[in-house]
Amino acid sequence: MTAQTSVPTSIRPGAQWRNWGRSERTRPEFVAQPTSVDEVVETINFARDHGLTVKAWGAGHSFTSIAVTDGVHLDVGALDGVLAVDDTHVTLGAGTNLHQLPALLEPLGLALANMGDIDRQTISGAISTGTHGTGARFGGIATQVRGVTLVTAAGAVLRINATENPELLPAAALGLGALGILVDVTIECVPTFLLHAVERPEPADTVLNEWLQRSAETDHFEFYVWPHTTTALTKSNTRLPGDEPRHPLTKFSSWFDDEFMANGVYRAIVAAGKHVPAVIPPINRLAVKLSGNREFTDVSSRVFVTNRTVRFRELEYALPIDAVPDAVRAIQKLITDRKWKVSFPIEVRSAAADSLLLSTASGRATGYVAVHRYWREDPTEYFREVEAIMMAHDGRPHWGKLHNRHAESLSGMYPGFNEFLAVRELLDPGRVFTNDYLRQVLGK
Numbered sequence: 001m002t003a004q005t006s007v008p009t010s011i012r013p014g015a016q017w018r019n020w021g022r023s024e025r026t027r028p029e030f031v032a033q034p035t036s037v038d039e040v041v042e043t044i045n046f047a048r049d050h051g052l053t054v055k056a057w058g059a060g061h062s063f064t065s066i067a068v069t070d071g072v073h074l075d076v077g078a079l080d081g082v083l084a085v086d087d088t089h090v091t092l093g094a095g096t097n098l099h100q101l102p103a104l105l106e107p108l109g110l111a112l113a114n115m116g117d118i119d120r121q122t123i124s125g126a127i128s129t130g131t132h133g134t135g136a137r138f139g140g141i142a143t144q145v146r147g148v149t150l151v152t153a154a155g156a157v158l159r160i161n162a163t164e165n166p167e168l169l170p171a172a173a174l175g176l177g178a179l180g181i182l183v184d185v186t187i188e189c190v191p192t193f194l195l196h197a198v199e200r201p202e203p204a205d206t207v208l209n210e211w212l213q214r215s216a217e218t219d220h221f222e223f224y225v226w227p228h229t230t231t232a233l234t235k236s237n238t239r240l241p242g243d244e245p246r247h248p249l250t251k252f253s254s255w256f257d258d259e260f261m262a263n264g265v266y267r268a269i270v271a272a273g274k275h276v277p278a279v280i281p282p283i284n285r286l287a288v289k290l291s292g293n294r295e296f297t298d299v300s301s302r303v304f305v306t307n308r309t310v311r312f313r314e315l316e317y318a319l320p321i322d323a324v325p326d327a328v329r330a331i332q333k334l335i336t337d338r339k340w341k342v343s344f345p346i347e348v349r350s351a352a353a354d355s356l357l358l359s360t361a362s363g364r365a366t367g368y369v370a371v372h373r374y375w376r377e378d379p380t381e382y383f384r385e386v387e388a389i390m391m392a393h394d395g396r397p398h399w400g401k402l403h404n405r406h407a408e409s410l411s412g413m414y415p416g417f418n419e420f421l422a423v424r425e426l427l428d429p430g431r432v433f434t435n436d437y438l439r440q441v442l443g444k
């Protein structure tokens with residue numbers, strides 16, 4: 001029997017925790033806020049020796065219970081910042097938030113190759129769930145990982161990169177938090193670049209017909225189909241060298257579109273729609289008229305990222321890229337047939353195929369289709385029916401967004417599923433890092 005370790009100084013009694021989407025809450029027995037790798041090791045040894053599970057939490061931006069534990073919640077927020085730079089490879093503390101990156105990377109002349117909608121997440125949380133942006137030639141953030149340092153269940157500090165334990169990288173770069181605690185992450189960055197953004201309302205049917213061509217031709221193409229309208233708002237971003245002239249949005253235009261319309265007015269609209277659903281269709285038509293017609297050029301992070309303050313819940317599936325038009329049309333028909341009033345758009349993005357074991361784009365060019373519901377509305381029925389459509393199109397659920405899939409149905413969806421389970425068995429045989437979510441999606 002292992003000798004029981006005393007309570008490390010970085011550990012205190014747990015407090016109530018909620019995720020951003022308010023779909024999960026927990027009161028863990030302990031919260032640990034380590035300020036060094038040694039304190040992470042101490043925490044894991046303490047938890048393991050006392051029969052407690054450990055989960056790191058990042059920024060709490062997953063909608064699923066993937067970050068939940070009743071044991072020790074480990075906040076890696078103090079392990080942040082740039083730890084090393086080697087040409088374009090930058091090693092970041094695991095708790096670095098994506099919104100810190102422009103200030104950290106721009107002085108080095110570097111940027112992330114691609115980003116998602118927001119930048120509140122931590123780098124470790126983002127890679128652990130396969131967070132992605134859009135662009136048929138670009139992978140999600142985890143595909144840029146060139147190395148990680150992980151503290152395992154045995155309390156060992158394990159380096160995984162091209163020269164040390166390289167065979168573990170396809171699992172550890174996107175590990176669902178199941179393999180250990182990441183303490184640093186090395187990302188391959190790219191030279192700073194600008195994006196020329198064109199945002200337009202267009203006929204949804206045309207956009208769906210042209211989906212494959214436009215996502216292939218445009219560096220970063222995405223669109224939002226508004227229920228109860230025939231319109232899609234398209235966003236086409238083209239990469240330009242970092243020294244080209246910038247033409248950013250004016251302060252007023254940026255505030256009006258991104259804060260006032262997208263957050264302020266929108267919050268009032270979706271809140272009203274919860275009580276009087278009949279107002280949703282005309283309001284969606286108005287929203288489409290008032291937004292999404294602009295063109296500007298700015299540094300990549302400012303174009304990729306938007307500020308989301310209207311709380312919602314989300315389901316997102318990764319489909320074979322050519323399945324997107326049929327799937328979106330099926331969702332449109334579902335909403336019409338069921339006479340549902342849905343205030344949030346259907347969001348469509350793309351990613352290149354990659355070779356990470358549990359990446360939702362593993363082995364296939366991918367189209368992502370996401371649906372959302374205001375956080376005070378019950379999403380169950382809408383999400384369940386959309387999920388059935390996604391499954392009929394061979395879909396894989398985003399690990400951080402709501403879904404109902406289990407290991408039995410997921411294992412056949414990923415060529416590397418069993419290899420991932422073998423790595424987990426090697427690094428965490430006693431399941432120190434498990435929780436209900438991991439038991440659901442990975443099995444025991």
Ligand SMILES: Cc1cc2nc3c(=O)[nH]c(=O)nc-3n(C[C@H](O)[C@H](O)[C@H](O)COP(=O)(O)OP(=O)(O)OC[C@H]3O[C@@H](n4cnc5c(N)ncnc54)[C@H](O)[C@@H]3O)c2cc1C
Pocket residue numbers: 020021055056057058059060061062063066067076094095115116117118120121122123124125126127128129130131132133176177178180181182183308398400401
């Ligand atoms: C408003 C909003 C917008 C979003 N936009 C996008 C988007 O554009 N694209 C997209 O793909 N997703 C998007 N997401 C989903 C989000 O990016 C992911 O759920 C992401 O994992 C959240 O990161 P986080 O830092 O909050 O991690 P958390 O949700 O806190 O944790 C996620 C997982 O990472 C693990 N983890 C965290 N830190 C560590 C560590 N140090 N070591 C080991 N494991 C760790 C946790 O244990 C957990 O398993 C969005 C979510 C929200 C709420």
